[in-house]
Amino acid sequence: MAVNYVVFFICALICLLGATGVVFSRNPVHAALSLVATLFGIAVLFVQQSAHFLAAVQVIVYTGAIVVLILFVMMLLGVDQEEDIDEEPLLGVRAAGTIVATILLLGLLAVFFLQSNRSTLVTGERSVTAPLSVDASLDSTKGVAETAGPDNMATLGRLLFTRYVFAFEVTAALLTIAVVGAVVLARRPDRLQPVPDEPESMDDDFMAALESEAGH
Amino acid sequence: MSSLAAVLAQAAPGLTAGPAAAAPTPTITVPDIEWTALLPILVLGLGAVLLLTLTSLARGTVTRSGYAIYTVLVATGAMATAAPLWGRVHAWDHLGKWELSPPYGPFSAVAGAIGVDGFSVFITLLIGVAVILGALLADDYLRREGIDGPEYYVLLLLSATGGVIMAMANDLIVLFLGLETLSIAVYVLAAIHLKRVQSQEAGLKYFVLGGFSSAFFLYGVAMVYGATGSTNLVQIKDLLAVKVPTHNALLLIGLGLMLVGLGFKVAAVPFHSWSPDVYDGAPSPVAAFMASGVKAAGFAGLTRAFLLGFGQFASDWQPVLYFLAAASMLVGAIVGITQTNVKRALAYSSINHAGFMLMALQAASPKGVTGLLFYLATYTFMTVGSFGIATLAGRTGDGHHDLADYRGFSRTNPALAGLFVLFLLGQSGFPLTSGFVAKFGSIAAAVDAGSWHLAVIGMVSAAISAFIYLRIIVAMYMAESDTEAAEKAPKAARIKVPFGAGLALVACALATIGFGILPNGLNRVAGEAEPVLVKEPVPAAASGADGAGLTGLDLTTIPTTPTTR
Numbered sequence: 001m002a003v004n005y006v007v008f009f010i011c012a013l014i015c016l017l018g019a020t021g022v023v024f025s026r027n028p029v030h031a032a033l034s035l036v037a038t039l040f041g042i043a044v045l046f047v048q049q050s051a052h053f054l055a056a057v058q059v060i061v062y063t064g065a066i067v068v069l070i071l072f073v074m075m076l077l078g079v080d081q082e083e084d085i086d087e088e089p090l091l092g093v094r095a096a097g098t099i100v101a102t103i104l105l106l107g108l109l110a111v112f113f114l115q116s117n118r119s120t121l122v123t124g125e126r127s128v129t130a131p132l133s134v135d136a137s138l139d140s141t142k143g144v145a146e147t148a149g150p151d152n153m154a155t156l157g158r159l160l161f162t163r164y165v166f167a168f169e170v171t172a173a174l175l176t177i178a179v180v181g182a183v184v185l186a187r188r189p190d191r192l193q194p195v196p197d198e199p200e201s202m203d204d205d206f207m208a209a210l211e212s213e214a215g216h
Numbered sequence: 217m218s219s220l221a222a223v224l225a226q227a228a229p230g231l232t233a234g235p236a237a238a239a240p241t242p243t244i245t246v247p248d249i250e251w252t253a254l255l256p257i258l259v260l261g262l263g264a265v266l267l268l269t270l271t272s273l274a275r276g277t278v279t280r281s282g283y284a285i286y287t288v289l290v291a292t293g294a295m296a297t298a299a300p301l302w303g304r305v306h307a308w309d310h311l312g313k314w315e316l317s318p319p320y321g322p323f324s325a326v327a328g329a330i331g332v333d334g335f336s337v338f339i340t341l342l343i344g345v346a347v348i349l350g351a352l353l354a355d356d357y358l359r360r361e362g363i364d365g366p367e368y369y370v371l372l373l374l375s376a377t378g379g380v381i382m383a384m385a386n387d388l389i390v391l392f393l394g395l396e397t398l399s400i401a402v403y404v405l406a407a408i409h410l411k412r413v414q415s416q417e418a419g420l421k422y423f424v425l426g427g428f429s430s431a432f433f434l435y436g437v438a439m440v441y442g443a444t445g446s447t448n449l450v451q452i453k454d455l456l457a458v459k460v461p462t463h464n465a466l467l468l469i470g471l472g473l474m475l476v477g478l479g480f481k482v483a484a485v486p487f488h489s490w491s492p493d494v495y496d497g498a499p500s501p502v503a504a505f506m507a508s509g510v511k512a513a514g515f516a517g518l519t520r521a522f523l524l525g526f527g528q529f530a531s532d533w534q535p536v537l538y539f540l541a542a543a544s545m546l547v548g549a550i551v552g553i554t555q556t557n558v559k560r561a562l563a564y565s566s567i568n569h570a571g572f573m574l575m576a577l578q579a580a581s582p583k584g585v586t587g588l589l590f591y592l593a594t595y596t597f598m599t600v601g602s603f604g605i606a607t608l609a610g611r612t613g614d615g616h617h618d619l620a621d622y623r624g625f626s627r628t629n630p631a632l633a634g635l636f637v638l639f640l641l642g643q644s645g646f647p648l649t650s651g652f653v654a655k656f657g658s659i660a661a662a663v664d665a666g667s668w669h670l671a672v673i674g675m676v677s678a679a680i681s682a683f684i685y686l687r688i689i690v691a692m693y694m695a696e697s698d699t700e701a702a703e704k705a706p707k708a709a710r711i712k713v714p715f716g717a718g719l720a721l722v723a724c725a726l727a728t729i730g731f732g733i734l735p736n737g738l739n740r741v742a743g744e745a746e747p748v749l750v751k752e753p754v755p756a757a758a759s760g761a762d763g764a765g766l767t768g769l770d771l772t773t774i775p776t777t778p779t780t781r
Binding site for chain 2: 158161162163164165166167170171173174176177178180181184185187188
């Protein structure tokens with residue numbers, strides 16, 4: 001138990017520091033790296049909750065792919081110097097952000113403190129799944145629990161090759177299609193076709209008419 | 217060569233399941249793969265991958281029109297593999313000389329992931345037709361525009377693969393994956409005219425908005441999973457049959473979000489704003505496929521998810537569909553008459569048609585499904601024909617789509633103008649064309665379901681939308697041509713009709729007239745194409761406590777004795 005507490009507090013600290021870093025860093029690259037710290041801390045918290053698959057996905061998808069993508073965009077756009085963060089890019093963005101964050105925080109706290117009937121608090125009704133798993137109509141829950149124990153990795157692997165084998169394979173095909181599409185779109189044509197018979201805007205049309213008038 | 221093997225393994229669902237079965241862990245029982253049921257999907261998908269591989273190996277040696285011919289053959293093959301399924305679903309013991317193997321009747325396959333019933337086979341055939349027509353139209357178009365190559369055909373086939381997966385989906389995850397397969401290929405198709413700025417713009421718009429709508433759909437699936445504990449439509453249906461949650465917010469939110477995602481794909485108001493821009497900017501043959509194949513797949517998804525999976529919740533989603541149908545019919549018709557661009561006008565008319573199909577669907581009755589399928593089938597030919605004319609009339613550059621460009625079209629191109637009039641009259645619901653019978657079926661289904669007001673709105677909108685079509689006809693026949701040269705020498709402005717496009721147009725025209733005069737055959741087939749959810753029988757190998765967890769409890773509703781046809 002003690003180890004749990006220690007791990008939790010260290011990770012919580014990393015998460016909070018990372019989150020603060022995202023908000024307060026003056027350098028956008030530092031902000032992105034702080035985000036990595038937060039997401040990684042959350043991944044460790046997932047492991048602590050025995051959600052191993054979620055932890056792996058968290059690291060691979062969020063820290064591995066999404067943040068790297070953010071960094072790619074930053075470096076491609078050359079925004080690796082300090083930004084003036086006192087200037088609001090859009091009017092009212094900061095106020096709106098504060099309001100949304102406050103509402104989210106209050107909502108989260110409400111779930112914790114107004115928990116007289118926690119299971120029905122959010123939706124107004126219990127999920128209808130409970131009787132289903134008791135009936136064992138979904139016999140997988142029972143069988144998997146017996147054979148695989150609490151290891152959700154094994155459960156997921158099992159499901160991927162049994163019930164969801166078709167979806168699994170279609171996903172593979174989907175990735176192929178995405179690659180084909182990306183290759184098609186990435187090719188540059190020799191020359192762009194001029195927009196045929198279409199004035200750029202009404203103004204251009206108007207100006208052209210004016211000029212021809214002047215010519216007469 | 218190893219990369220080829222990898223690609224093949226990826227495109228062929230189930231191939232990699234083989235090694236898993238041989239793995240040392242004895243507790244996993246891999247579900248039976250019903251290969252015959254998967255054949256239409258495999259033929260389309262592998263056909264696309266094969267085309268991609270072969271053309272990269274043998275570039276430059278492909279004969280003229282080779283890609284289009286190949287695509288037509290693959291689509292025909294997919295339809296041919298779907299035909300025995302139709303026979304099995306209807307419990308024929310043989311099709312022609314071929315013995316059909318059991319199980320007879322509608323069935324689920326591959327661990328309940330896909331369902332084969334008359335409905336899914338019908339939509340599969342329809343998508344096959346859309347692919348064939350799309351390939352025929354594109355053949356000359358791509359050469360004319362200087363963008364000839366296998367990419368268009370590969371993406372067309374892949375998109376059709378996704379559509380067939382949607383039509384067969386018995387699981388919301390599979391439905392989503394089919395939707396994405398369909399959509400991603402079509403996003404790229406919309407932008408495939410790399411030299412045209414409007415095409416790129418259309419592709420980007422479609423991609424961004426489509427990505428949003430897919431996210432909505434997925435969020436809805438997650439909510440439904442949270443509420444019911446399953447993504448399998450059979451299990452969801454069984455669960456809701458025993459335990460009816462009256463006001464489960466999760467379930468209702470999930471249904472709403474799913475409706476947003478699918479409503480976007482079929483371009484129902486208020487999720488329609490992308491469609492005029494995209495239809496206008498996308499290459500005309502692609503617009504033809506979007507209006508036919510993609511729409512058919514979208515309605516297949518709507519029917520499977522809502523009518524089959526949440527049939528008990530009909531009283532909850534019917535009013536929403538009622539509103540969507542009414543709004544689509546009215547907005548499509550009213551905004552359509554203000555358009556001066558023919559492709560945009562056709563896009564709004566397609567929104568109007570989506571409203572009619574939604575009206576048939578909201579009846580939530582067998583008659584409604586028959587009406588929907590009949591409408592989809594006939595509309596496919598009418599819309600592909602219309603966009604086919606636009607493909608030719610757009611001339612090199614695909615830019616001559618203004619109403620003004622069609623002035624005097626009847627004198628310069630009398631045959632094309634005549635066909636266009638036929639397709640437009642068909643879309644307006646003129647008697648003796650298939651559009652009339654389709655609209656009649658849809659309205660009759662709504663009246664039967666007690667939606668009188670909606671039926672009246674439908675008739676009013678049909679009258680309004682006739683103006684869209686009449687405007688184009690008036691421009692073609694009654695207005696003087698802009699250029700005097702064309703007026704004096706109409707033959708100079710004559711468009712040479714290439715063989716492929718001509719074939720497609722004639723086929724569309726024959727279907728439009730044929731199903732208008734003799735609708736009974738198609739109507740009967742559409743009536744037999746009923747969607748059913750069937751549990752997959754627990755395979756003998758998977759019985760026992762191995763925990764493979766396939767599906768449900770009993771094997772009822774599967775007729776075991778075949779009837780002789």
